[in-house]
Amino acid sequence: MKTTILGHPRIGSHRELKKACEAFWKGQINKEELLETASYLKTQNWNQQKQLGIDLIPSNDFSLYDQILDTCLTVGCIPKRYNCISKQNDLELYFAMARGLQNENIDVTAMGMTKWFDTNYHYIVPEFEKNQTFEFFSKKIIKEYQEALVSGIKTKPVLVGPVTFLLLGKEKETGFHRLDLLNKLLPVYLEIIKELTALGVEYIQFDEPCLALNLNKKEQEAITTTYQTINKQFPDLKIFLANYFDCYGDNLETALQLPVDTLHLDLVRCRLQLEDVLESKYFNEKTKLSLGLVDGRNIWKNDFESSLKIIEKAATRIHLDNLWISSSCSLLHCPYDLDLEINLQKDIKQWLAFTKQKLEEINTLRNLYLPENDAYLSLYEENKSANLNRKTSKLIHDSAVKDRVSNLKDSDSDRKHPFSFRQTKQKSTLNLPLYPTTTIGSFPQTKEVRSWRLKYKKGLLSQENYDFLIAKEIEDSIRFQEEIGLDVVVHGEFERNDMVEYFGEKLNGFAFSDFGWVQSYGSRCVKPPILFGDVSRNQPMTIQWSEYAQSLTKKPLKGMLTGPVTILQWSFVRNDQPRETTCNQIALAIRDEVVDLEKHGLKIIQIDEPAIREGLPLRKENWNEYLNWAVRAFKISASGVKDETQIHTHMCYSDFNDIISSIADMDADVITIETSRSEMELLDAFVNYKYPNKIGPGVYDIHSPRVPSLEEIENLLLKATKVLPKEHIWVNPDCGLKTRDWPETKKALQNIVKAAKNLRAQEVQLA
Numbered sequence: 079m080k081t082t083i084l085g086h087p088r089i090g091s092h093r094e095l096k097k098a099c100e101a102f103w104k105g106q107i108n109k110e111e112l113l114e115t116a117s118y119l120k121t122q123n124w125n126q127q128k129q130l131g132i133d134l135i136p137s138n139d140f141s142l143y144d145q146i147l148d149t150c151l152t153v154g155c156i157p158k159r160y161n162c163i164s165k166q167n168d169l170e171l172y173f174a175m176a177r178g179l180q181n182e183n184i185d186v187t188a189m190g191m192t193k194w195f196d197t198n199y200h201y202i203v204p205e206f207e208k209n210q211t212f213e214f215f216s217k218k219i220i221k222e223y224q225e226a227l228v229s230g231i232k233t234k235p236v237l238v239g240p241v242t243f244l245l246l247g248k249e250k251e252t253g254f255h256r257l258d259l260l261n262k263l264l265p266v267y268l269e270i271i272k273e274l275t276a277l278g279v280e281y282i283q284f285d286e287p288c289l290a291l292n293l294n295k296k297e298q299e300a301i302t303t304t305y306q307t308i309n310k311q312f313p314d315l316k317i318f319l320a321n322y323f324d325c326y327g328d329n330l331e332t333a334l335q336l337p338v339d340t341l342h343l344d345l346v347r348c349r350l351q352l353e354d355v356l357e358s359k360y361f362n363e364k365t366k367l368s369l370g371l372v373d374g375r376n377i378w379k380n381d382f383e384s385s386l387k388i389i390e391k392a393a394t395r396i397h398l399d400n401l402w403i404s405s406s407c408s409l410l411h412c413p414y415d416l417d418l419e420i421n422l423q424k425d426i427k428q429w430l431a432f433t434k435q436k437l438e439e440i441n442t443l444r445n446l447y448l449p450e451n452d453a454y455l456s457l458y459e460e461n462k463s464a465n466l467n468r469k470t471s472k473l474i475h476d477s478a479v480k481d482r483v484s485n486l487k488d489s490d491s492d493r494k495h496p497f498s499f500r501q502t503k504q505k506s507t508l509n510l511p512l513y514p515t516t517t518i519g520s521f522p523q524t525k526e527v528r529s530w531r532l533k534y535k536k537g538l539l540s541q542e543n544y545d546f547l548i549a550k551e552i553e554d555s556i557r558f559q560e561e562i563g564l565d566v567v568v569h570g571e572f573e574r575n576d577m578v579e580y581f582g583e584k585l586n587g588f589a590f591s592d593f594g595w596v597q598s599y600g601s602r603c604v605k606p607p608i609l610f611g612d613v614s615r616n617q618p619m620t621i622q623w624s625e626y627a628q629s630l631t632k633k634p635l636k637g638m639l640t641g642p643v644t645i646l647q648w649s650f651v652r653n654d655q656p657r658e659t660t661c662n663q664i665a666l667a668i669r670d671e672v673v674d675l676e677k678h679g680l681k682i683i684q685i686d687e688p689a690i691r692e693g694l695p696l697r698k699e700n701w702n703e704y705l706n707w708a709v710r711a712f713k714i715s716a717s718g719v720k721d722e723t724q725i726h727t728h729m730c731y732s733d734f735n736d737i738i739s740s741i742a743d744m745d746a747d748v749i750t751i752e753t754s755r756s757e758m759e760l761l762d763a764f765v766n767y768k769y770p771n772k773i774g775p776g777v778y779d780i781h782s783p784r785v786p787s788l789e790e791i792e793n794l795l796l797k798a799t800k801v802l803p804k805e806h807i808w809v810n811p812d813c814g815l816k817t818r819d820w821p822e823t824k825k826a827l828q829n830i831v832k833a834a835k836n837l838r839a840q841e842v843q844l845a
């Protein structure tokens with residue numbers, strides 16, 4: 079029995095890579111210095127794995143930005159618009175593809191970016207043309223293998239498999255399907271393999287997580303062709319095929335018949351699939367299995383007792399020499415090292431494992447299974463007692479919260495009356511004009527605002543002084559909104575660092591790490607809250623500032639909350655109860671806040687759910703179950719108020735088509751969505767579905783510093799009026815403005831208000 083992992087985090091325990099990349103982009107360090115940091119991090123990762131007992135260590139899992147972008151360069155899939163950059167200048171080309179490039183001579187946009195399966199990691203989307211050609215262009219994979227050899231480590235290079243690579247990309251013109259490019263792409267993979275094997279590479283890990291999706295026949299055949307071709311040319315190469323994030327499902331028969339050395343199973347997501355594998359008539363006892371037992375997506379300690387049972391089951395059919403103990407997926411999605419967390423409460427810390435601890439767990443599991451290793455028994459006892467403690471800890475378990483969730487009634491997730499009835503009531507209380515204007519919640523988080531919060535957290539600014547500064551900022555923003563004539567105003571979210579962390583810090587059941595960073599995209603890292611226990615609200619979270627802001631103006635102020643699904647989705651969530659239960663607990667806590675806001679005089683409350691789409695399971699057969707509980711949780715949070723109180727929600731992802739009926743089921747009175755970048759195309763789903771409630775299609779792309787002209791906004795609105803009933807239309811930006819600067823924000827919002835006014839005036843003329 080041997081140990082391996084599918085990949086290691088690469089940002090560095092203190093985000094060294096982030097800092098180096100950003101310094102390089104600013105011209106503060108040169109290429110050599112950046113590569114030196116990269117090399118230091120890789121070597122450190124490799125050595126640590128070796129020391130902690132990992133037998134087969136991956137390479138090429140490192141990336142300066144993203145592994146799919148790396149693959150694009152490896153196979154020479156470089157969109158033509160980058161031809162203006164010399165291919166000699168590899169880093170300039172690489173980062174131009176990742177982030178766009180603008181200087182005196184060059185102006186190219188970045189490639190698109192989207193979420194990596196159901197994670198919060200974003201990859202660069204490959205672009206394909208009909209006459210796409212490929213070549214073995216970047217030799218990164220070769221260099222990294224050689225680099226590890228210098229440290230005396232013979233690695234398993236990791237390559238994104240050709241089928242996943244093609245499926246994750248986009249056709250940039252019509253008239254072909256990207257999978258048709260396989261016959262041109264495969265020869266390049268063969269070339270890569272040839273060079274690697276010539277260097278003595280024994281194993282190559284091919285990541286084909288597309289096997290966790292519903293594949294059609296053609297896609298399954300592409301998998302078969304690929305690995306048969308590779309095996310035929312390189313019969314001695316040991317192919318380590320990795321699928322993760324879900325089971326093989328109906329791709330299992332295809333997978334089991336592949337001529338691969340090892341098949342990896344994500345047994346954290348899909349524990350039962352081991353039985354499916356062992357019982358399948360296609361199961362070949364010579365195929366090695368990689369048992370993905372240690373969770374690469376979450377931070378809880380492994381349950382050794384339960385993992386050993388799985389190993390035992392596998393061992394009934396498979397010789398121990400043919401078993402790997404591994405991580406469920408790449409550890410990319412885990413923070414580095416729990417030992418760095420000196421401020422975490424000890425009781426909570428004992429339940430956790432970050433990457434370094436997970437490496438130890440993998441090694442310990444192997445050693446526990448092998449009889450001659452009694453020395454590891456104390457680790458087993460320690461693990462058992464920590465997990466037992468977690469089952470009963472008072473920090474986690476709150477019977478009042480559990481009772482409240484189990485006593486939820488159907489009526490708790492429904493507003494008192496249907497939308498049509500509420501609409502009339504809201505109309506008379508709110509008295510808003512046609513095409514009401516508003517924003518999504520946050521206003522620019524300037525350097526000053528961020529510095530106050532930092533000082534306040536460090537104790538360098540008193541509560542009183544901090545509150546004074548925030549109050550002043552809120553007042554200025556209210557005056558500004560009144561001045562330009564927005565109909566529904568917001569307080570601006572100046573007191574919030576992050577829309578999930580802010581609420582997590584105020585709710586029971588959450589803990590926070592100091593160094594628990596994970597890569598979100600490129601140099602951007604996030605530090606998800608640790609949702610360890612039963613969630614409840616024992617103090618108001620937003621009343622103070624919302625009430626204050628409302629007191630400054632006669633206009634309706636929109637209260638601003640983060641929804642239960644988004645809080646769940648962007649945290650490290652406890653794994654000792656169903657996500658649905660945890661989500662309902664959060665929903666009840668948010669509901670308390672919603673009701674409280676209403677009690678304090680707010681007539682409009684927005685509950686943001688930008689993450690509802692990314693929680694969608696990978697396989698369609700599981701969608702309904704998720705959507706049912708996710709929609710219900712939102713409705714629980716929103717349904718404690720009177721008919722007169724208007725509930726808004728906001729979502730900022732792009733593809734609404736798949737789940738539009740569930741979005742309608744959420745029954746928010748108003749939804750604001752992202753649409754401006756696609757010229758309102760994204761509105762189609764709502765139009766085709768005849769979305770029943772009100773909707774604010776974004777008319778200002780807040781991801782760009784560009785100010786949209788009055789005319790552009792008017793055109794977008796005109797498009798919306800052609801397809802939606804005019805009484806249903808709200809006018810607003812795409813998303814919150816916290817990443818923007820004030821000058822452009824002011825100009826853009828002025829144009830938005832003006833455009834809405836012009837449109838109203840036209841209506842009057844027509845009437």
Ligand code: GLN
Binds near residue numbers: 519571686
């Ligand atoms: N209310 C939040 C804001 O304006 C919404 C952010 C989001 O959709 N991600 O910042």
Ligand code: ZN
Binds near residue numbers: 688
């Ligand atoms: Zn948004």
